[in-house]
Amino acid sequence: MRxxxxxIFKIAALLSVxxxxxxxxxxxxxxxxxxxxxxxxxxxxxNFQGFTEELYNCIPNIPHSGYNTSYNWGDDEIVSTQNTWxxxxxxxRGDFWYWQANVSGxxxxxxxxxxxxxxxAFTKGLWPLAWYGIRKANLGLANLQRLTSATEEEKKxxxxxxxxxxxxxxxxxxxxxxxLPYIDRVLPGDxxxxxxxxxxxxxxxxxxxxxRKAADLLPIDWDKTLAGSRTVTKNQFRINKIxxxxxxxxxxxxxxxxxxxxESTGSKTYNQDYCKRAAEAFGELLNxxxxxxxxxxxxxxxxxxxxxxxxxxxxxxLPGGKEAKFRSTYWGANASNYFxxxxxxxxxxxxxxxxxxxxxxxxxxxxxxxxxxxxDNVAQADPESGYDPQYPWRNRDPRFYQNFFYDxxxxxxxxxxxxxxxxxxxxxxxxxxxxxxxxRTGFVLGKFIIPGYNRFDQLWSYGNAPxxxxxxMRLADVYLMYxxxxxxxxxxxxxxxxxxxxxxxxxxxxIRNRAGMVPVHTKFLNSVTGFLGELRRERAVELxxxxxxxxxxxxxxxxxxxxxxxxxxxxxxxxxxxNTTDPSLNRVVNLRERVLLERPLSEKHYxxxxxxxxxxxxxxxxxxxxx
Numbered sequence: 001m002r003x004x005x006x007x008i009f010k011i012a013a014l015l016s017v018x019x020x021x022x023x024x025x026x027x028x029x030x031x032x033x034x035x036x037x038x039x040x041x042x043x044x045x046x047n048f049q050g051f052t053e054e055l056y057n058c059i060p061n062i063p064h065s066g067y068n069t070s071y072n073w074g075d076d077e078i079v080s081t082q083n084t085w086x087x088x089x090x091x092x093r094g095d096f097w098y099w100q101a102n103v104s105g106x107x108x109x110x111x112x113x114x115x116x117x118x119x120x121a122f123t124k125g126l127w128p129l130a131w132y133g134i135r136k137a138n139l140g141l142a143n144l145q146r147l148t149s150a151t152e153e154e155k156k157x158x159x160x161x162x163x164x165x166x167x168x169x170x171x172x173x174x175x176x177x178x179x180l181p182y183i184d185r186v187l188p189g190d191x192x193x194x195x196x197x198x199x200x201x202x203x204x205x206x207x208x209x210x211x212r213k214a215a216d217l218l219p220i221d222w223d224k225t226l227a228g229s230r231t232v233t234k235n236q237f238r239i240n241k242i243x244x245x246x247x248x249x250x251x252x253x254x255x256x257x258x259x260x261x262x263e264s265t266g267s268k269t270y271n272q273d274y275c276k277r278a279a280e281a282f283g284e285l286l287n288x289x290x291x292x293x294x295x296x297x298x299x300x301x302x303x304x305x306x307x308x309x310x311x312x313x314x315x316x317x318l319p320g321g322k323e324a325k326f327r328s329t330y331w332g333a334n335a336s337n338y339f340x341x342x343x344x345x346x347x348x349x350x351x352x353x354x355x356x357x358x359x360x361x362x363x364x365x366x367x368x369x370x371x372x373x374x375x376d377n378v379a380q381a382d383p384e385s386g387y388d389p390q391y392p393w394r395n396r397d398p399r400f401y402q403n404f405f406y407d408x409x410x411x412x413x414x415x416x417x418x419x420x421x422x423x424x425x426x427x428x429x430x431x432x433x434x435x436x437x438x439x440r441t442g443f444v445l446g447k448f449i450i451p452g453y454n455r456f457d458q459l460w461s462y463g464n465a466p467x468x469x470x471x472x473m474r475l476a477d478v479y480l481m482y483x484x485x486x487x488x489x490x491x492x493x494x495x496x497x498x499x500x501x502x503x504x505x506x507x508x509x510x511i512r513n514r515a516g517m518v519p520v521h522t523k524f525l526n527s528v529t530g531f532l533g534e535l536r537r538e539r540a541v542e543l544x545x546x547x548x549x550x551x552x553x554x555x556x557x558x559x560x561x562x563x564x565x566x567x568x569x570x571x572x573x574x575x576x577x578x579n580t581t582d583p584s585l586n587r588v589v590n591l592r593e594r595v596l597l598e599r600p601l602s603e604k605h606y607x608x609x610x611x612x613x614x615x616x617x618x619x620x621x622x623x624x625x626x627x
Contacts, residue, residue: 164239
């Protein structure tokens with residue numbers, strides 16, 4: 001049966017809490033016996049776990065949420081298209097109302113379908129599912145006393161998951177909208193809604209309490225519990241202590257970041273206390289990892305690193321490896337090769353409806369191999385770093401070569417009827433350049449694909465089982481968030497938590513070392529401000545195009561500031577002998593940067609606007625400033 005519940009933000013009917021749990025993937029190992037009536041849903045662990053596992057299907061799978069999806073909304077990406085329905089295209093115009101389904105027609109932020117918890121990523125939206133998930137978690141927590149036929153271990157597993165999800169769904173909304181009512185009870189249907197919006201830090205405190213308790217209740221590895229031993233090898237996506245600690249730290253770091261501190265206290269600085277607490281949470285997690293007490297670790301550079309995002313020939317294995325900590329748990333086989341992997345390639349070699357390309361301004365975040373940045377004016381030589389505008393691809397950070405197809409890279413490996421396309425042609429007027437169906441900027445994103453992924457070689461075909469997915473949190477992100485929290489919490493480059501050995505500087509260098517990159521240059525070790533700039537640039541490089549940049553720029557109070565409002569292209573001509581062996585040695589001339597657009601953003605754009613119908617319900621739930 002289905003027990004109807006009211007809408008949390010519309011008294012009459014928020015969403016329906018499904019006591020018949022919808023289908024989950026095999027790895028969640030929900031048996032038919034777990035489909036139960038309301039009367040028996042909470043009696044034993046198997047039934048209660050079946051009830052709880054619907055919450056996993058409340059997490060939108062962002063890169064697979066449509067035929068063409070959009071999730072890089074900062075200064076990092078631009079769409080080559082004549083269509084205007086991409087969120088990033090509308091955000092580039094300052095239209096932040098576009099996240100709403102009634103305006104955009106639907107996207108991973110919002111869906112007209114409501115809280116759909118099936119396995120179809122196309123029907124899922126964060127806004128309805130987060131409120132549904134909060135309601136469901138509260139319903140489970142309110143019925144914990146009915147779990148009588150269970151061990152103490154099983155009771156902790158259920159409570160820990162429910163607390164995590166209640167906090168996670170609040171945080172998922174909090175980071176985009178600012179302070180919210182924190183719903184920590186089942187709202188009665190006969191009670192008039194008067195839940196007051198808290199400020200950001202007040203809301204974050206309540207989420208932190210839930211994350212902390214969840215971390216204390218949950219195991220590191222479900223496989224090593226008696227309850228989890230019944231589903232060994234199928235527990236990797238279930239919420240555990242490491243996930244809870246990761247989001248506890250992120251919740252606190254965000255609360256301590258300049259934007260969130262400004263919303264709560266009026267100060268546009270980091271909040272030192274929140275940063276210290278964040279560093280402690282991250283430190284607890286990283287100490288467990290580095291002492292070998294977890295199943296997690298940094299992947300090695302090369303093929304294993306690539307498999308964090310993309311697998312091939314592994315029967316549609318979900319990417320992530322040992323580095324991914326938290327990710328969406330469902331997908332559609334054939335979705336990656338059918339549309340997701342083709343979004344990054346120009347029409348001449350791919351089959352996209354629209355092409356997502358890196359902006360030239362963002363590519364400048366990738367320094368020279370000696371750790372010194374490229375000059376802001378890319379047409380100018382820089383003797384200190386060794387940058388030469390005639391050889392702009394030479395001697396760059398190793399991640400530059402991993403993340404981008406730049407001019408001259410070999411993309412087509414086998415036979416082709418278009419030999420002029422074998423090597424990527426991104427020079428001005430080149431075959432890969434186009435304002436509508438190619439690269440507008442002079443670069444093609446290669447982080448998630450490899451040479452051979454094109455319409456000639458067909459490595460993206462169904463038979464090769466290519467699968468692309470993004471982790472919502474991975475270990476490298478945790479190291480960098482720890483570094484930021486330790487730096488600003490202690491106001492020192494050598495700052496660290498009390499429970500982890502690495503300093504802020506050492507944590508950043510651990511990520512650079514994995515990629516074969518030199519440590520942070522001594523030039524940036526003379527002040528906290530100088531190091532903070534390098535740490536932020538490190539986040540831009542390591543976590544590029546994974547959906548973090550927009551929120552990072554927002555929380556740092558940089559989103560509306562130049563140069564972060566500008567998106568540019570690189571124009572150049574080829575010169576000299578074309579090197580097919582090492583394209584980084586190809587010479588170019590007439591290199592110049594061209595502005596494609598400047599985003600018309602103001603202070604109101606630091607927060608997304610709530611739906612008008614929701615803020616019209618009662619005075620205590622107010623609209624964000626400026627909207």
